[in-house]
Structure formats: structure tokens, C-alpha cells
Amino acid sequence: MTPEHPRHLADALRRRRWLISAWPWRALVYLVSTVPIAGALAAGLLVIVAPLLAAVNAVRLQGRPPEIGLMLFLAVGSLTLLALAPLASFPVAAVERWRLGLVDGRPLPPSRWQGLAARYRTAAGWREVAYLFWLGGFVPVAYWVFLLLVLLDLGLVASPWLAGDANEVIVLWGTVDTASEAAPYAIVGVLLIPVLWYAAGLLAAAQAAVARWALAWPVDATALREVARSRTRLVGAYEAERRRIERDLHDGAQPRLTSLTLQLGLARLDVPEDSPAARPLAVAHDQARGLMVMLRQLVHGIRPQTLTDLGLAGAVRELADAATVAVTVRTDLDGALPEIVETTAYFVVSEALGNVARHAGATRAEVRLTRVGADLVVEVSDDGRGGADPARGTGLTGLADRVAAADGRLLLASPPDGPTLIRVELPCRR
Amino acid sequence: MSSVTRVVLAEDEVLLREGLVALLTRFDFAVCAAVGSAPELLDAARAYQPDLVLTDIRMPPGRGDDGLRAAVALRAERPQLPVVVLSQYVQTGYAAELLDSGDGQRVGYLLKDRVAEVTEFVDTLRRVTAGGTAIDPDVIRQLLHRPRDPLAALSAREREVLALLAEGRSNASIAGRLHVTEAAVGKHVGNILLKLDLPPNDDTNRRVLAVLTYLRADPAA
Numbered sequence: 001m002t003p004e005h006p007r008h009l010a011d012a013l014r015r016r017r018w019l020i021s022a023w024p025w026r027a028l029v030y031l032v033s034t035v036p037i038a039g040a041l042a043a044g045l046l047v048i049v050a051p052l053l054a055a056v057n058a059v060r061l062q063g064r065p066p067e068i069g070l071m072l073f074l075a076v077g078s079l080t081l082l083a084l085a086p087l088a089s090f091p092v093a094a095v096e097r098w099r100l101g102l103v104d105g106r107p108l109p110p111s112r113w114q115g116l117a118a119r120y121r122t123a124a125g126w127r128e129v130a131y132l133f134w135l136g137g138f139v140p141v142a143y144w145v146f147l148l149l150v151l152l153d154l155g156l157v158a159s160p161w162l163a164g165d166a167n168e169v170i171v172l173w174g175t176v177d178t179a180s181e182a183a184p185y186a187i188v189g190v191l192l193i194p195v196l197w198y199a200a201g202l203l204a205a206a207q208a209a210v211a212r213w214a215l216a217w218p219v220d221a222t223a224l225r226e227v228a229r230s231r232t233r234l235v236g237a238y239e240a241e242r243r244r245i246e247r248d249l250h251d252g253a254q255p256r257l258t259s260l261t262l263q264l265g266l267a268r269l270d271v272p273e274d275s276p277a278a279r280p281l282a283v284a285h286d287q288a289r290g291l292m293v294m295l296r297q298l299v300h301g302i303r304p305q306t307l308t309d310l311g312l313a314g315a316v317r318e319l320a321d322a323a324t325v326a327v328t329v330r331t332d333l334d335g336a337l338p339e340i341v342e343t344t345a346y347f348v349v350s351e352a353l354g355n356v357a358r359h360a361g362a363t364r365a366e367v368r369l370t371r372v373g374a375d376l377v378v379e380v381s382d383d384g385r386g387g388a389d390p391a392r393g394t395g396l397t398g399l400a401d402r403v404a405a406a407d408g409r410l411l412l413a414s415p416p417d418g419p420t421l422i423r424v425e426l427p428c429r430r
Numbered sequence: 431m432s433s434v435t436r437v438v439l440a441e442d443e444v445l446l447r448e449g450l451v452a453l454l455t456r457f458d459f460a461v462c463a464a465v466g467s468a469p470e471l472l473d474a475a476r477a478y479q480p481d482l483v484l485t486d487i488r489m490p491p492g493r494g495d496d497g498l499r500a501a502v503a504l505r506a507e508r509p510q511l512p513v514v515v516l517s518q519y520v521q522t523g524y525a526a527e528l529l530d531s532g533d534g535q536r537v538g539y540l541l542k543d544r545v546a547e548v549t550e551f552v553d554t555l556r557r558v559t560a561g562g563t564a565i566d567p568d569v570i571r572q573l574l575h576r577p578r579d580p581l582a583a584l585s586a587r588e589r590e591v592l593a594l595l596a597e598g599r600s601n602a603s604i605a606g607r608l609h610v611t612e613a614a615v616g617k618h619v620g621n622i623l624l625k626l627d628l629p630p631n632d633d634t635n636r637r638v639l640a641v642l643t644y645l646r647a648d649p650a651a
Contacts, residue, residue: 250488254518255443258542262449265548266456285546292543296519305519309487309494314523321522322572 008104009205013198023103024197027204030102034139034207037095041136044088048077086119089128096131097215103208108216131214139207146203153196156189232340235405239340246303254295261288304346312342316349316367323365324357325382331369337376341426344406345369345378348424351399352380360384360420371428375408378424386418396422435559438478439464440471440485440497441516450484450545457552468496475504475511482559483513486542487524498524505531512559514538516545520568529563538564538598554598562598570596584625591618 006012009030012023051074055066094111101108119125155162159182264285271278299305306315313331320327337345349367356365362384370377390396396412403410408426437459441447444466451464459482463474467490475483483504489497501513509532517524517539525539538558544566545551554564570593584592587608594604601619605612 247493250518251443251493254542255441255446258545259443259446259449261543261546262446262453262548265546266449266453269456269548289543289546292546296543300519305488306521309521310523318521318523322520 007106009201009208013201013205018201019194019197024201026103027201030099030204030208031143031200033099033102034135035143037092038135038139038143041092041132042140044081045133045136048074048081051077085129085132086125089125089132090119092132092135093128093215096135096211100208100211100215103204104212106212108212127214131211134210134214142203142207146199149199150196153189153192156185156192159185159189231405232407236338236340239343242303242343243308243339246299246305246308249295249299249302250305254292254299257288257292257295261285261292264288303343304350307342307346312337312345313369315346316369319346319350319353320367323353325362326364327353328364328366329369330366333369333371333376338428340406341376341408341428344402344408344426345376345424347402348378348399348410348422349380351395352422355388355395356380356382356384356420359388360386360418362418362420372425374428376426376428378426379421381419381421384418384420385416386414386420387416388412388414388420434458434460435482435556436460436462436478436480437482437484438462438471438474438480440466440468440474440483440489440500442466442486442489453545453548453552454484459555467491468500471497471500472503475500476507481512482555483511484555485513485515487515487517495524498527502527502531505537509533510536512536512538512561514540514555514558514564516540516542517566518542520566520572522569522572525565525569529565535563536561539566539569540564541566541568557598563596564598565596567593567597584622588618588622588625591615592622595619595622 006015006023009023009027012018012021015021018024051070055070055074058064058066090111090113097108097111114122160179162182264281268278268281268285271281304315306318310318313329313333316331317329320329353365353367356362360382362382365380365382368377368379368381370379388396390400390412396410400410403424403426406426408424411423411425412421413423414420435458437454439447439450439454439461441450441464447464447466451461454461462478462480463470465471465474469491471483471485471489483501485497485501487495487497498515501515504511505513505528511532513528513531513536515524515528515538518541520541528537528539531537536558538554540551540554544554558564590608591604594607599607601612601615605615608615
């Protein structure tokens with residue numbers, strides 16, 4: 001499916017209306033405006049390339065080593081060129097970004113001066129340098145070739161008139177000396193015009209593609225980081241909110257419900273069995289008790305209270321206690337962890353141990369919590385039958401999503417016949 | 431010891447605190463002090479020297495396990511002090527810690543929900559005051575699910591008996607629960623103690639030791 005209007009040259013080239021659209025003219029403007037820039041850069045490069053060629057020639061043709069002075073000049077010159085290139089590339093890149101707009105409507109990151117050091121330190125800076133050399137070195141050669149083709153075609157088209165001057169005109173593969181003899185050549189020349197028209201488009205499109213590759217960088221990394229950060233912030237805020245809800249329920253709703261159930265229990269003591277109030281009271285008491293259990297599970301689902309009370313290591317030990325297989329817990333944690341990391345790690349262990357019990361047929365499992373640099377690493381291994389497959393819906397994908405939301409990653413090794421190892425790495429940057 | 435059990439109660443939620451006071455009063459306990467934070471609990475318990483301390487776990491000031499910390503501290507001062515701790519949810523670590531305080535007796539670890547079973551709750555309080563140990567059935571159930579070698583040797587019936595034993599019940603009470611004769615219960619208990627490698631002697635605490643074996647064992651061992 002193609003949009004109504006092409007947004008850039010390469011897209012326009014594929015349209016049927018290319019020849020009669022404005023695009024070839026745009027390509028032409030692009031090509032023509034390239035000439036002074038590429039020319040200036042080529043001249044700059046020649047400062048080094050010309051003596052280099054001279055030195056190579058000296059070696060090749062005369063078999064004598066080039067003079068020391070020349071070699072010194074080459075060495076110093078090349079280094080100077082390389083050192084200055086990141087600076088020179090900045091204005092060139094700015095102009096080129098603007099010029100790319102002639103043949104490419106897609107947005108580009110703006111040229112921003114981010115300090116001298118950034119020119120030498122960033123990949124984007126060096127890409128622009130590469131573009132500089134490409135523009136000064138390769139582009140002029142391609143243009144010369146294309147210019148020769150254009151001149152050749154012009155010669156073909158003009159051949160009848162040129163031949164009319166009774167001069168012998170040599171055209172490619174024969175000689176013509178009359179206008180009538182030159183006519184077929186002229187016709188071929190005219191027929192070649194649209195081909196050249198396309199070729200010009202291709203040339204400009206190729207150049208624009210290279211320019212885009214070199215100049216559309218950085219894909220605004222700051223913006224992407226900002227997005228990632230805000231996602232983490234959002235998840236963090238969500239986590240804090242869960243904690244608040246859990247507290248409110250635990251400190252407010254739960255004791256009140258317990259108190260209510262207690263009062264109902266007390267009332268039941270003093271209501272005789274045969275009283276009409278006895279039955280509804282008993283029902284109310286039972287319902288309140290059921291509600292207490294329900295609320296407790298609900299609160300646990302919102303945020304495990306063990307985490308709130310014991311921290312990650314303690315909560316994981318509790319999980320291991322409640323597991324149906326023997327679980328060893330090894331923790332090596334110091335200092336506080338961000339809440340989101342704690343909760344995620346807890347659910348990873350909880351889910352992983354649940355999987356061990358449900359699918360693995362294991363007899364023992366081990367949970368390891370360690371700090372590696374700025375990361376918390378959670379590893380859960382078991383001696384079960386292995387073959388855990390995220391595609392088979394063992395809750396692993398949901399777990400991976402959870403881990404991703406906390407900016408971490410989940411790794412799984414589970415060959416057939418086991419053992420299975422789940423490793424989760426969670427960054428703990430605040 | 432006077433006939434009336436004197437209690438210091440700590441629970442931060444006012445309504446529940448009042449409810450518990452009403453319950454205790456209804457069953458002839460004397461409530462010396464009903465407080466809402468761990469430091470107040472420590473002060474009241476030291477001031478009144480009660481026969482029983484009943485406390486919630488999560489309490490101010492820290493809203494962590496301050497209640498348990500206070501209870502353990504009090505037991506360190508008075509190893510014989512009966513303490514019952516209420517927990518919002520099952521946590522074996524807390525139970526083990528409580529059992530490790532003092533001599534491991536006269537302690538109760540109960541789920542808060544149990545206060546709804548008024549009479550059973552009061553029975554538990556009385557058992558602990560009288561020198562027994564009461565661990566919430568949910569904790570026991572969780573522990574009995576642990577795969578452990580000593581446990582592997584127990585039959586399903588023996589596990590049931592052990593669970594009731596851990597609640598601090600007498601043989602008669604267990605017999606009533608399981609609808610078997612008291613002699614049968616006695617036999618089960620004997621087998622359990624044997625399988626858990628608790629040598630028979632005159633020490634009546636072997637029953638508690640059986641429970642402690644579970645609570646303290648490292649599941650990985």
C-alpha cells in the first residue's frame with residue numbers, strides 16, 4: 001500500500017508518473033547543488049590525495065622511495081585532516097541535512113552543537129565525518145561518470161546539426177558526416193533522455209539514501225531515553241500506589257472487618273439456639289469470615305505483605321517455606337532495593353517456584369539473589385524435567401512482560417531432561 | 431496465680447482493640463491495659479507484669495513487625511511470660527522466631543482471623559496462659575507441606591495428629607476432633623515422637639519439641 005503522495009525520492013521513482021512529476025527537477029536541483037559542496041571537499045581532499053598519488057607513482061614508475069619531506073607532509077597532513085574533519089563535518093552536515101529536504105520529506109534530527117568533545121566522542125559525529133569523506137571522495141567520481149553520459153547523449157542529440165557543418169563527427173561506434181546519416185543517432189539520443197532522467201533520479205536517490213543513513217543519526221536517543229525513563233517512572237508510581245492501597249486495606253479495612261466478625265461472634269454467644277435471630281446471625285458471621293479470607297487474598301495479590309514487612313530476602317524465604325518442593329535460598333543483598341525491583345523479583349520467584357511445582361516434576365530447587373554491579377540478579381533453578389517453553393504458556397511470557405516493565409531482562413535455559421534455570425536481571429538505578 | 435488472668439493487649443486499630451477488650455472481658459479476663467503501639471506495649475507489660483500479653487504484629491511506630499519485636503523483647507526479659515501474637519497472614523518465620531524466644535513454650539502464633547471463632551480463640555489464650563503452645567493451623571499446614579525427610583516417614587493420619595498437637599491440644603481434644611479413641615491418639619503421638627527421633631523420657635515437653643522440630647528445621651537440610 002503506497003500513500004497518495006510520495007514523501008521521498010526513492011519512493012517517487014517507483015511511481016508511473018515520475019517523468020512528468022516535479023521529482024526529477026527536485027533531483028536535478030539536489031544534484032546541481034551538491035556540486036559546489038562536493039567540489040570544495042574534493043579540493044580539500046586533493047591536498048592529501050595528490051601528493052599521495054605522486055608518492056605512489058614515484059615508487060611504482062621510478063622505483064625510488066619518495067622523499068622524506070613528502071612522506072612527512074603526508075603523515076602530518078593526513079593526521080591534521082583527520083583531526084579537523086569532525087569540526088569541518090559539522091557545518092557540512094548542517095547544510096546537507098537542509099539540502100536533503102529537497103528530495104526527502106521525512107523528518108531528520110536537527111544539527112545541534114553539543115560541545116567540542118561530543119564531536120570526537122559520539123558515533124553520530126564520526127558518521128558525519130564518514131559522510132564528509134564520502135561526499136568529497138566518491139560522489140565527485142560518480143558525478144563525472146554521469147556527466148560523461150549526459151555529454152555523450154547531448155552529442156547524439158546534437159549530431160545532425162554538428163554534422164551539418166560538414167565536419168566529421170565521431171559518434172561512439174561510427175562516423176557520420178551528413179545530417180541525414182546522423183538522424184538515427186539523434187533519435188536514439190532523444191530516446192535516451194528519459195533513461196537519463198531516470199538515472200539522474202537514481203543517482204540523487206542513492207546519494208540521498210547515504211546522506212540519510214549518515215545524518216539521520218542520532219535517532220534522537222535523548223527522546224527515547226526520556227520515553228523509557230517515563231515508562232519506568234510510571235511503573236514506579238504504579239508500584240507506590242499499590243503499596244498505598246495495600247496499606248490502606250491492611251491498616252483500615254482488614255482490622256475493621258475482623259472487628260465486625262468478632263462482634264458477630266460475640267453476639268452469637270448470647271443468642272439462644274432456638275431464637276429466630278440465631279440463624280441469620282450465624283449466616284452473617286460465616287459470610288464475614290469468608291470475606292476476611294477473601295480480603296486477605298486480595299491484599300496479598302495487590303502487594304505481598306511479606307515484602308512490606310520482611311523485605312525481599314525474607315519474603316523469598318517465606319515463599320520457599322510455602323513451596324511443595326525443597327527450596328534452598330541463597331541471598332547476598334546489601335542496602336535497599338527500589339520498590340519496583342523488589343516486587344518484580346518477588347513475583348519472579350513466586351511464579352518460578354509455582355512452575356517448578358506444577359510442571360517440572362522437580363525434587364529440589366534453589367533461589368539465588370545477588371547484586372551484580374547495579375543490577376539485582378535473581379536465579380531460580382530446579383532439577384526437574386526441563387523443557388519449559390514460553391510459547392506453551394507457563395506464565396513465562398507474563399513474567400517476561402513484568403520484568404521488561406521494570407527495565408530488566410529474563411533469560412531461560414531449559415533443555416529437555418532439565419535442569420531448568422531462570423535468570424532475571426533487574427537494574428537498580430534510582 | 432490469681433484466678434483471673436490479667437492481660438495486656440496491643441492493637442493499633444481502635445475498633446478491633448475495643449472488640450478484643452469486649453471479648454476478653456466477656457470471658458473473665460482482666461484487661462490491665464489496651465494500647466496501640468509497640469513502645470506502649472513494652473511500658474504497659476513492664477508496669478503491670480500481666481499473666482498474658484496479646485499483641486498484633488504490624489504496629490506503629492515502624493508499621494513493620496514492631497509488635498513481634500516487642501513480644502520477643504518481653505520474652506527475653508521474662509522467659510516465662512505467656513505471649514500470643516496475632517498475624518494478618520501466615521508467616522512461618524515469625525512463628526519460628528517466637529518459638530525461639532524464651533523456652534519455646536507459652537507462646538501462641540495465630541492468624542488474626544481466628545478471633546472470629548470466639549470460643550476457640552479464648553481456648554487458645556487459656557492454653558497458652560497455662561503453659562501450652564499454640565501455632566495456627568495454617569502455619570502447621572504450610573510446614574507439613576514441606577518435603578522433609580523426618581516427615582516423609584509420617585503417615586497421613588500421623589500428620590493430622592501432629593498438626594493438632596502443634597496447636598497445643600491435649601490427647602483427649604485431638605481424639606474428639608478426629609473421632610477416634612484417646613488410646614489411638616496416644617499411639618499416634620508415640621509413633622510420631624519415635625519417627626522424629628525424640629527419645630522417650632519423662633519430659634512432657636516432647637510434644638512441643640515435635641512441633642519445634644518442624645518449625646526450626648531448615649527445609650534444605
